[in-house]
Amino acid sequence: MSDEFWGFSHKDIDCLAALTNTVILDLSKVSERELSAIWSSTTSRHGIASRHDIIHATLRMKYGCTCGACICGILSPRMRFAILRAAEFCHEQLVWDLDNTDISGPGWVHDNDHYLRFLSGLVRQNLAANESSRRGFANMFDYVASCLREERLPTKENVLELYRNRSSEWPPVTKHYLERGGTVAAVASMVFQGAMAWDEWAGDGLHRMVFGEQIDELPPCRNDHEFGFVSGMCGYNLCPDDLLFASTLESLFGM
Secondary structure, three states: OOOOOOOOOHHHHHHHHHHHOOOOOOHHHOOHHHHHHHHOOOOOOOOOOOHHHHHHHHHHHHOOOOOOOOEOOOEOHHHHHHHHHHHHHHHHHHHHHHHHOOOOHHHHHHHOHHHOOOOOHHHHHHHHHOHHHHHHHHHHHHHHHHHHHOOOOOOHHHHHHHHHHHOOOOOOHHHHHHHOOOOHHHHHHHHHHHHHHHOOOOOOOHHHHHHHHHHHOOOOOOOOOOHHHHHHHOOOOOOOOOOHHHHHHHHHHOO
């Protein structure tokens, strides 16, 4: 699937729905507010198909889901698992580094440059000078992971909503990171990049080597390896040819 893919037309999915006897809706007639609510959630678990479920079914047809379980038709169970593991790994590594080393701020920025590639120079300078911002940056990876654990698309809006609803940090390090120019996009893009670098198709295959049995327990889908498409639909931009993160992971795992 091309990274430029933005979904099939209503005419296309109308034909597919007729062939598969699936009830769908015309998404152009669904309100922006309702779509926003769908975008922030997953399929309901009620026994009777609701309008919520029908919209999800329509989205799955529109975005090429073949497993029947993609969140909003986009994020498959296997993709969600891969991105979640990448977010957790990044968070754990950054927190460990902050808690167990006496390295200076500039040294920390230098040593963790592979995590900072989506940050501006000014934000990097702030991280070098401010430990609370460094911890806030690390914490943002956990907010992305939490969003995925709740089976929600890791969009900027969803991640920030989760942060605002749950945040009880003291000191408020994530707030410091955001107030000083840090973004959700810089973190989420790194998470997608890391997951792609681990992928058996797009990267070095480390994700399958480590989590193969757990991956096989999840339903396969055409969207499983579409990192450019999924990240783009979530509002982020990747550089697919940059596999620097893969070599970093290999060194950390000793592979």
